[in-house]
Amino acid sequence: MTESTTPRKHIVVLGAGFGGVAFCQAFPEGLADITLVDRNNYHLFQPLLYQVATADLSPADIAEPIRTIFDRRRDIKVLMDEVSGIDLAKRTVTMQRRTLTYDYLVLAVGARTGYFGNNEWARHAGGLKGIDDALNIRNRVLTAFEEAENCLDPEQVRRLTTFVVVGGGPTGVELAGALGELTRRVLRRDFKNIDTSQARVFLIQGASRLLPPYHQALSEYARQKLVKLGVDVRVSARVTRVGPQRVELDNGKVIEAANIIWCAGVEANPLTRKLGLPTDRTGRLKVEPDLRLPGHPEVLAIGDIAALTDARGVDVPGVAPAALQMGRYAAKVIEAQLRGRTPPRPFVYFDKGSMATIGRAAAVLEVGRLRMTGFFAWMGWLLVHLAMLVGFNNKVSVLTEWIFRYITYRQGARIITTPRTDELLRDAT
Amino acid sequence: MTESTTPRKHIVVLGAGFGGVAFCQAFPEGLADITLVDRNNYHLFQPLLYQVATADLSPADIAEPIRTIFDRRRDIKVLMDEVSGIDLAKRTVTMQRRTLTYDYLVLAVGARTGYFGNNEWARHAGGLKGIDDALNIRNRVLTAFEEAENCLDPEQVRRLTTFVVVGGGPTGVELAGALGELTRRVLRRDFKNIDTSQARVFLIQGASRLLPPYHQALSEYARQKLVKLGVDVRVSARVTRVGPQRVELDNGKVIEAANIIWCAGVEANPLTRKLGLPTDRTGRLKVEPDLRLPGHPEVLAIGDIAALTDARGVDVPGVAPAALQMGRYAAKVIEAQLRGRTPPRPFVYFDKGSMATIGRAAAVLEVGRLRMTGFFAWMGWLLVHLAMLVGFNNKVSVLTEWIFRYITYRQGARIITTPRTDELLRDAT
Numbered sequence: 001m002t003e004s005t006t007p008r009k010h011i012v013v014l015g016a017g018f019g020g021v022a023f024c025q026a027f028p029e030g031l032a033d034i035t036l037v038d039r040n041n042y043h044l045f046q047p048l049l050y051q052v053a054t055a056d057l058s059p060a061d062i063a064e065p066i067r068t069i070f071d072r073r074r075d076i077k078v079l080m081d082e083v084s085g086i087d088l089a090k091r092t093v094t095m096q097r098r099t100l101t102y103d104y105l106v107l108a109v110g111a112r113t114g115y116f117g118n119n120e121w122a123r124h125a126g127g128l129k130g131i132d133d134a135l136n137i138r139n140r141v142l143t144a145f146e147e148a149e150n151c152l153d154p155e156q157v158r159r160l161t162t163f164v165v166v167g168g169g170p171t172g173v174e175l176a177g178a179l180g181e182l183t184r185r186v187l188r189r190d191f192k193n194i195d196t197s198q199a200r201v202f203l204i205q206g207a208s209r210l211l212p213p214y215h216q217a218l219s220e221y222a223r224q225k226l227v228k229l230g231v232d233v234r235v236s237a238r239v240t241r242v243g244p245q246r247v248e249l250d251n252g253k254v255i256e257a258a259n260i261i262w263c264a265g266v267e268a269n270p271l272t273r274k275l276g277l278p279t280d281r282t283g284r285l286k287v288e289p290d291l292r293l294p295g296h297p298e299v300l301a302i303g304d305i306a307a308l309t310d311a312r313g314v315d316v317p318g319v320a321p322a323a324l325q326m327g328r329y330a331a332k333v334i335e336a337q338l339r340g341r342t343p344p345r346p347f348v349y350f351d352k353g354s355m356a357t358i359g360r361a362a363a364v365l366e367v368g369r370l371r372m373t374g375f376f377a378w379m380g381w382l383l384v385h386l387a388m389l390v391g392f393n394n395k396v397s398v399l400t401e402w403i404f405r406y407i408t409y410r411q412g413a414r415i416i417t418t419p420r421t422d423e424l425l426r427d428a429t
Numbered sequence: 430m431t432e433s434t435t436p437r438k439h440i441v442v443l444g445a446g447f448g449g450v451a452f453c454q455a456f457p458e459g460l461a462d463i464t465l466v467d468r469n470n471y472h473l474f475q476p477l478l479y480q481v482a483t484a485d486l487s488p489a490d491i492a493e494p495i496r497t498i499f500d501r502r503r504d505i506k507v508l509m510d511e512v513s514g515i516d517l518a519k520r521t522v523t524m525q526r527r528t529l530t531y532d533y534l535v536l537a538v539g540a541r542t543g544y545f546g547n548n549e550w551a552r553h554a555g556g557l558k559g560i561d562d563a564l565n566i567r568n569r570v571l572t573a574f575e576e577a578e579n580c581l582d583p584e585q586v587r588r589l590t591t592f593v594v595v596g597g598g599p600t601g602v603e604l605a606g607a608l609g610e611l612t613r614r615v616l617r618r619d620f621k622n623i624d625t626s627q628a629r630v631f632l633i634q635g636a637s638r639l640l641p642p643y644h645q646a647l648s649e650y651a652r653q654k655l656v657k658l659g660v661d662v663r664v665s666a667r668v669t670r671v672g673p674q675r676v677e678l679d680n681g682k683v684i685e686a687a688n689i690i691w692c693a694g695v696e697a698n699p700l701t702r703k704l705g706l707p708t709d710r711t712g713r714l715k716v717e718p719d720l721r722l723p724g725h726p727e728v729l730a731i732g733d734i735a736a737l738t739d740a741r742g743v744d745v746p747g748v749a750p751a752a753l754q755m756g757r758y759a760a761k762v763i764e765a766q767l768r769g770r771t772p773p774r775p776f777v778y779f780d781k782g783s784m785a786t787i788g789r790a791a792a793v794l795e796v797g798r799l800r801m802t803g804f805f806a807w808m809g810w811l812l813v814h815l816a817m818l819v820g821f822n823n824k825v826s827v828l829t830e831w832i833f834r835y836i837t838y839r840q841g842a843r844i845i846t847t848p849r850t851d852e853l854l855r856d857a858t
Contacts, residue, residue, distance in 0.1 A: 040844075040845065058842075059487070060842035060843075061487070063844045065619065065843045067620065068619060071618040074621070077622070079578070079579055098581075131844075143509075146508075147526075149508065150508055150526050150527065151526075191496065192506055192507075400825055414494045414497070415471040415494065416469065416470045416509075
């Protein structure tokens with residue numbers, strides 16, 4: 001290779017989500033040294049995360065070790081570490097264990113749950129962005145039913161078996177549907193003191209309909225399907241306050257619920273705000289048409305932390321396909337520069353369509369003008385998600401789980417695995 | 430049924446391990462009201478627990494919700510709660526949430542890791558009895574390699590990549606073999622700064638050979654297989670002290686290791702000692718030939734907490750088949766009494782043989798005078814363990830994992846899922 005005669009450039013990629021992984025996969029082997037940093041040792045397939053929260057899947061089913069993805073790429077070094085700061089002037093990234101110097105930096109640190117400035121609500125209403133969130137929800141939901149089964153106070157039983165999902169986007173819709181199914185069907189035979197089908201699942205949506213980016217007809221289909229699953233859907237309802245086991249809406253209604261899950265918003269990783277560069281309302285970095293940061297052509301931002309209206313005037317959404325496309329595009333930008341070629345034309349987002357599933361054998365699917373609902377949309381959703389899952393092993397085990405669940409109405413991961421706090425400080429009895 | 434005219438007796442079963450579950454399954458439906466209490470919501474298939482620790486399997490693969498096992502038994506109520514005390518005189522069981530009154534009590538609370546009076550060693554050398562233990566080991570082992578990959582101090586790298594398994598019984602042998610395979614083969618391609626095949630796995634055994642209850646030839650086979658997997662086997666070596674990242678042996682040797690795992694002993698659940706009844710050295714309750722507690726014919730102890738020399742003079746061992754047999758026997762004892770029939774003859778343990786696996790495609794198997802090693806023993810081990818796994822779904826997913834792993838040398842659950850401590854107290858940046 002011609003590059004091997006000159007010292008190789010060092011590219012640091014922060015974040016191994018869809019954007020960071022796509023960048024590394026698309027970047028030609030041997031052209032530079034790449035260090036990929038993530039605080040976890042796995043790449044997470046976020047679109048199926050809600051199924052971990054509802055005990056359908058195990059964490060390992062939707063998480064692939066980052067090292068395994070790149071085990072044949074000798075030019076890519078993977079580090080598990082947490083980034084504490086970035087110095088754009090010195091071109092360094094400070095982590096908890098060491099500091100890296102870069103020639104190019106690819107920022108792909110993604111988003112986290114956002115509370116529109118009410119961060120104190122996080123105490124009472126956890127989000128669903130990581131595996132820890134999903135396990136937390138799984139443990140809390142299952143524990144709530146266990147406590148209710150054991151509880152003699154009807155008021156408390158009602159609170160324990162009430163679930164509130166805030167946010168009527170795809171995550172909220174999918175989670176509420178899965179909770180509806182879990183309570184109405186899966187758990188029903190399991191409990192004998194309580195009737196789990198009396199459990200209440202609320203879905204609170206601020207906008208006037210569910211899944212706002214979709215066509216009106218699909219929103220209505222989703223609403224009807226959710227109602228059939230026993231979900232109490234409230235549109236045009238804004239949350240004004242979240243307290244312990246309690247949600248207040250702007251129409252004055254108060255819902256008492258042991259489990260409140262926040263799917264109403266995301267904000268960019270707070271690292272972005274520390275850079276002193278222009279960001280949008282949710283903390284996303286404003287990027288040039290080629291994804292570079294203004295004034296820092298050696299730094300590119302991709303995925304959920306990049307705010308961009310593309311060359312065709314489309315606001316690039318914070319979804320997995322956009323992150324994938326930006327990752328591949330960023331690889332071309334740096335490759336062109338290293339090879340001394342013409343830079344690629346400005347980034348254009350290609351909308352491949354959207355899909356969301358609502359419980360068993362129902363989904364909505366929208367690709368351009370094509371709209372689909374029902375069983376075939378669900379089969380489409382299933383195939384696309386399986387095809388996108390990274391490792392072969394994950395595909396097999398997720399497919400096994402899905403087939404099993406479809407046949408038996410049972411969920412495979414209904415176990416409560418809260419770590420004991422006394423793990424190391426065992427009693428001396 | 431004739432029983433329905435008189436008020437039904439209430440049987441409380443504490444513990445949903447092999448013994449407690451076998452009791453409930455064997456007890457005739459409708460003859461009494463049964464309440465089954467466990468602090469977890471799942472029945473754990475402990476023989477495969479080490480595979481969760483070595484990232485082969487996910488927790489849900491070897492755990493079945495207790496409610497699901499008994500969802501068709503209307504006479505069995507399942508409660509998830511922690512027992513805090515038992516009053517034999519008043520016939521009550523106090524739990525964290527409520528108190529139960531019983532006519533019959535079946536104690537099946539099992540064993541926990543035992544340190545021969547050195548409970549402070551637990552801080553530095555965790556055991557392998559529950560899912561929390563297994564996840565703790567998995568997270569620590571994987572994190573140690575991640576830290577080593579990122580570490581510039583060779584001394585510290587050596588410490589991070591040294592593993593000590595204390596105890597040469599089946600659990601210790603199986604765990605050490607799996608760790609040998611993990612470091613030598615599975616992780617090898619994943620890491621680029623460190624050579625994981627340089628990792629050291631020590632197996633420390635106090636007795637003069639591994640797997641003491643087996644025939645000498647099998648012990649030797651197991652030792653040779655482990656050595657081939659890179660395990661440093663030390664027999665006739667006693668641990669005299671365990672400190673932070675440090676094990677001292679009676680021959681003066683000191684091993685510095687970031688991960689020390691204790692498989693050298695178990696002791697009965699401490700509940701047994703609070704009863705004021707005779708126990709053996711490891712806290713097991715001495716029981717009558719029909720498993721009843723002396724002076725308390727309404728209380729039976731089964732499984733790992735019962736100390737018994739059976740009618741044929743055999744000391745019943747603390748293994749899964751013994752717990753299953755005791756559970757079924759206890760059901761017969763209470764059934765006979767309720768139906769006014771002749772009580773069954775004293776309990777006799779039927780030794781079905783033992784087996785242990787050592788890494789890939791090797792195992793030892795001993796049934797009476799039949800001894801077997803190698804691939805066919807391993808196939809036997811595999812089939813028996815699959816057949817004994819409770820739920821159909823678990824069988825399918827475990828089989829999938831095993832086949833996948835056999836073909837690819839990869840492990841499916843190599844993810845670090847330590848819960849974040851700041852989960853609810855997110856930063857305000």
